Amino acid sequence: MTVQTLTTAGLPPAPRRTPLSTLAIWGVLLALLAGSWTGADMRPLDLLRDAGNMAAYANGFFPPDFHDWRYYLAEMVVTLQIALWGTALAVVCSVPLALLAAGNITPWWVHQPVRRVLDACRSINEMVFALLFVVAVGLGPFAGVLALWVHTTGVLAKLFSEAVETIDPQPVEGIRATGAHPLEEIVYGVIPQVTPLWISYALYRFESNVRSASVVGMVGAGGIGMVLWDVIRSFEYSQTAAVLLMLVVSVSCIDLCSAWLRKRLV
Amino acid sequence: MPETPTVIEVRALHKHFGAQAALRDVSLTVRQGEMVALLGASGSGKSTLLRHLSGLHHADAGSPSRVDVLGRNVQAGGRLSPRVRALRAEVATIFQQFNLVDRLPVMTNVLAGALPRQPLWRTLFKRFPCCEVQRAYEALSRVGIECCAWQRASTLSGGQQQRAAISRALVQGAKVILADEPIASLDPESSRRVMSLLADVNRELGVTVLVSLHQVDYAFAFCPRTVALRAGEIVYDGPTRELDAERLRTLYGSQTDELFAPGGQPADDGRAGATLRALSPLAVGQAA
Structure with missing residues (x-):
């Protein structure tokens, strides 16, 4: 008897997915793609046919025109400020909402309704919220802050509550066994366990909010997005290139900084 | 023996987990100042019983x-008293897995014992x-372990965490300590130290x-009285010294081996744990 048979003798046979089911999955996927072809108006050949036009169009972007760079920079800073306030307000609101939405903290008749509210906040895009808030509070960065606040609260509270649901219940029980108040159980037993994850999620959302803040500007909510919208509409492609470059550089910087910060804090 | 006040009184305790009976008609009385061992193999209901005493189970x-x-x-009748929190303040529980909050300093973990005495507005800010x-x-x-006061609890060894x-x-000022397998995760030296501390207290x-x-x-080394559980029932309640190997074997049958510390073989003279008892000066004092 060989070693091979010795080690595998008692082992139950590994469950094997039939080739048929794998084929079926691929079939469904391909059918879906084919069915969506006309709906998505797929015209790949146009890319080749109009290549000349596109080259001419792309040529308009060069060289980038940094003539108004001071103005762009000021608006870029406004964009960062929108993201900062939107994220900060969202973090503050997410902490209580996350605890209420956590299945291991509250009974179902509390966490289910709270989760549905968070779903609603999350399912509507920042851009749509920005459109609504521009009507409510007028054009400008404040509308952007409100839009980011609502949407980010929906996202962060969900992520935070998932972190709460994965905690180790034993330390919480240790605190409970001293006769502590339920709020003390949360402050001493739950929060310390989730802090690293919460910080990490909040920083990540700040990064995404810098990106989102540049987009919500397009509907009139201030910042670099508004500038971008103006230069695109007035066909100033070399200025558009300059704005886009600044956007790319600042978003990369923020990403690098927050990655570094996350590593230090977590 | 003069009547000392009763501290723990359990009457007809029944507990099922699903269809599985964990405790069957358990009754137990413990008087003030006693040190009682709750003995039994895994799954015999020791932890379940202790958790009922602090209201962590109903x-x-x-x-x-x-x-x-x-x-x-x-x-x-399966209903927790509404004043159970006030009672928990005076009944400390010690767990097998220590149940400290890893990321908090040892000092904060220990101060958690003072939470019930302090106003909420103050403790919520960790003041x-x-x-x-x-x-x-x-x-x-x-x-x-006063030198480790400001370290995170996670940096301590198992024995140090249990001492914390x-x-x-x-700090709770507990009048009763319920220790649920306090030494099951510890090495022999730490185990002895933790048990001596409990005996000192x-x-x-x-x-x-x-x-x-x-x-x-x-149990032989530190506890004058033993309550033994098997399959959720109390099968022995009396002086630890009257538990000899013969009796243990009738109580536990094939499970007996599990009851002895790994490596610590029961002595052949029929007195289980005689070796460890000889090592512990405290036990001599208690036996006398």
Whole structure:
């Protein structure tokens, strides 16, 4: 008897997915793609046919025109400020909402309704919220802050509550066994366990909010997005290139900084 | 023997987990200042019983079960008393896995014992008055880990973490300590140290200690009285010294081997744990 048979003798046979089911999955996927072809108006050949036009169009972007760079920079800073306030307000609101939405903290008749509210906040895009808030509070960065606040609260509270649901219940029980108040159980037993994850999620959302803040500007909510919208509409492609470059550089910087910060804090 | 007040009173405790009976008609009385070992193999209901005493579990609904600690009701008929939190403040629990909050400093973990005495507005910001910090420091000195006060709990060894948990019980000013397998995750040296600490607290501060163990040796060395459980029923309740190997074998049958510390073979003279007893000066004092 060989070693091979010795080690595998008692082992139950590994469950094997039939080739048929794998084929079926691929079939469904391909059918879906084919069915969506006309709906998505797929015209790949146009890319080749109009290549000349596109080259001419792309040529308009060069060289980038940094003539108004001071103005762009000021608006870029406004964009960062929108993201900062939107994220900060969202973090503050997410902490209580996350605890209420956590299945291991509250009974179902509390966490289910709270989760549905968070779903609603999350399912509507920042851009749509920005459109609504521009009507409510007028054009400008404040509308952007409100839009980011609502949407980010929906996202962060969900992520935070998932972190709460994965905690180790034993330390919480240790605190409970001293006769502590339920709020003390949360402050001493739950929060310390989730802090690293919460910080990490909040920083990540700040990064995404810098990106989102540049987009919500397009509907009139201030910042670099508004500038971008103006230069695109007035066909100033070399200025558009300059704005886009600044956007790319600042978003990369923020990403690098927050990655570094996350590593230090977590 | 003069009548000392009853501290723990369990009457007809029944508990099922699904269809599985965990405790069947358990009744138990513990008097003030006793140090009692709760003995039994894994799954015999030791932890379940202890968790009922601090109201972390509640008994089967509609059963005649009743638990009183320090003369106050913990639960009756499967319903927790609304004042169970006030009672938990005086009944400390020590867990097998220490149940400290890893990321908090040892000091904060120990100060958690003072939470019920402090107003909520203060504790929610982790503020404690100097006298409580002083008390926590003294508790840490008593167990010999005051030097680790500001380290995160996760940086401590298992034995040190369990001693921190004992400090937390001391800061609570507990009149009863329920220790649920306090030494099951520890090496022999740390185990001996933790058990000696519990015995000191019992002797010097008059704290009633109920400690669940699955190793007979430690019961012999530290606890004058033993309550033995098997499959959720109390099968022995009496002086530990009357438990000899013969009796243990009739109680536990094939499970007997599990009850002895790995490596610590029961002595052939029929007195289980005689070796460990000889090593412990404390046990000599207790046996006398």
